[in-house]
Amino acid sequence: MSFGARILEQCDALAAISEDASILTRRYLTAEHRRAATLIAGWMRDAGLAVEIDALGNVVGRRAGARPDAPRIVTGSHFDSVVNAGRYDGIFGILCAIAAAGDLAARGVKLPHAIEIVAFGDEEGVRFGFSMVGSRALAGRFDPALLDRRDAEGTTLRDAIVAFGGDAHAIPALSRAHHHVAAFVEVHIEQGPVLLDRNLALGVVTSIAGSTRIAARVTGLAGHAGTVPMGARRDALTAAAEMTLFVESYTAASRGVLVGTVGKLAVAGGGAINVIPGEVALTIDVRAGRDAERLAAVAAIERECRAIALRRNVALEWANLFELAAAPCDERLQAALAASVAAQGIEPFRLPSGAGHDAMEMAHVAPIGMLFVRCGNGGISHHPDETMTAADANLATHALVHFLAHFDAAAMAATAAQ
Numbered sequence: 001m002s003f004g005a006r007i008l009e010q011c012d013a014l015a016a017i018s019e020d021a022s023i024l025t026r027r028y029l030t031a032e033h034r035r036a037a038t039l040i041a042g043w044m045r046d047a048g049l050a051v052e053i054d055a056l057g058n059v060v061g062r063r064a065g066a067r068p069d070a071p072r073i074v075t076g077s078h079f080d081s082v083v084n085a086g087r088y089d090g091i092f093g094i095l096c097a098i099a100a101a102g103d104l105a106a107r108g109v110k111l112p113h114a115i116e117i118v119a120f121g122d123e124e125g126v127r128f129g130f131s132m133v134g135s136r137a138l139a140g141r142f143d144p145a146l147l148d149r150r151d152a153e154g155t156t157l158r159d160a161i162v163a164f165g166g167d168a169h170a171i172p173a174l175s176r177a178h179h180h181v182a183a184f185v186e187v188h189i190e191q192g193p194v195l196l197d198r199n200l201a202l203g204v205v206t207s208i209a210g211s212t213r214i215a216a217r218v219t220g221l222a223g224h225a226g227t228v229p230m231g232a233r234r235d236a237l238t239a240a241a242e243m244t245l246f247v248e249s250y251t252a253a254s255r256g257v258l259v260g261t262v263g264k265l266a267v268a269g270g271g272a273i274n275v276i277p278g279e280v281a282l283t284i285d286v287r288a289g290r291d292a293e294r295l296a297a298v299a300a301i302e303r304e305c306r307a308i309a310l311r312r313n314v315a316l317e318w319a320n321l322f323e324l325a326a327a328p329c330d331e332r333l334q335a336a337l338a339a340s341v342a343a344q345g346i347e348p349f350r351l352p353s354g355a356g357h358d359a360m361e362m363a364h365v366a367p368i369g370m371l372f373v374r375c376g377n378g379g380i381s382h383h384p385d386e387t388m389t390a391a392d393a394n395l396a397t398h399a400l401v402h403f404l405a406h407f408d409a410a411a412m413a414a415t416a417a418q
């Protein structure tokens with residue numbers, strides 16, 4: 001059986017471990033997290049790795065290098081899911097790495113550097129409302145105040161860690177900040193249609209997009225839909241609609257540099273068919289691979305929205321909710337991954353990642369690289385229709401094996417230290 005076919009079987013087995021029998025939902029520190037961790041740990045052992053489930057429920061597999069002093073490569077992804085998830089998001093990067101390590105072991109290949117495969121217990125953040133618990137901790141950036149956050153049932157993260165058999169006091173010790181990590185490399189399903197549209201199985205990620213999230217409120221004046229003349233209205237919804245269309249046209253004109261979304265647009269009280277909307281709340285999400293371009297876009301969007309508000313005689317409140325810097329992928333890792341993609345007979349195409357990933361956090365302790373694998377079905381993800389072919393899964397595994405075998409971790413660490 002090919003690596004790809006085997007990995008897809010493993011994805012099916014993991015997809016069956018769900019909190020809800022009819023859909024795939026696997027949140028952090030649940031009984032399903034435990035069952036999935038046990039399964040992954042077993043596969044890691046089969047691949048010859050030394051395995052540990054750490055204090056936060058991450059599953060960590062290690063393969064020693066020939067030189068104990070050599071810096072290590074860390075790879076992996078997450079095995080929690082969104083509600084009603086697809087079966088390859090996150091999981092694939094873990095299983096691909098395990099297959100690659102198993103192949104090196106089966107062929108008796110001894111590399112100078114150690115390989116550490118991390119299956120992160122939380123990336124999506126569904127249960128406690130903030131994401132990347134595992135990679136935050138490994139990056140040495142876990143804020144202890146987050147331990148008091150509660151899930152929908154009122155359980156704190158601290159209590160959930162204890163119930164799982166973990167140890168919140170051990171979180172600082174999980175940091176890889178002083179562990180001499182040469183690189184963090186994550187393989188992930190693309191979650192979009194770019195590779196599919198270009199007929200490419202694999203792609204090299206240039207940068208993980210940063211994002212700005214804005215909450216805006218437009219306040220006009222509610223009025224009778226029959227009696228207020230069109231020229232005298234202060235309609236909050238038409239103003240918000242004009243702002244929404246501006247977000248779309250401005251980001252679309254950037255030709256791939258920016259993406260912008262108005263994801264929520266709500267008339268206060270739900271609105272009524274015979275009332276001019278007096279108040280509308282909307283959210284704006286802007287992302288880009290480079291921070292300067294994103295910040296310039298956010299400023300331009302705010303300027304135009306204020307001009308729209310002025311012209312339409314409505315008030316505009318504007319609040320920046322959230323700001324996340326982009327995480328550029330290391331040029332040397334991009335080149336190395338491109339060579340590994342080319343070695344599979346695939347044109348090494350480069351693309352940004354619009355979605356966030358564990359690599360964003362790991363970028364704080366090591367240079368990062370990401371390999372994307374084609375997503376079928378039009379690129380749909382975070383959805384049960386998410387697909388990947390066994391052939392693509394196989395190519396990704398061969399590319400990762402090539403990368404791990406050819407990468408010069410010592411040279412990478414030496415230049416990083418300069």
Ligand SMILES: [Zn+2]
Nearest residue numbers: 078089090123
């Ligand atoms: Zn993911």
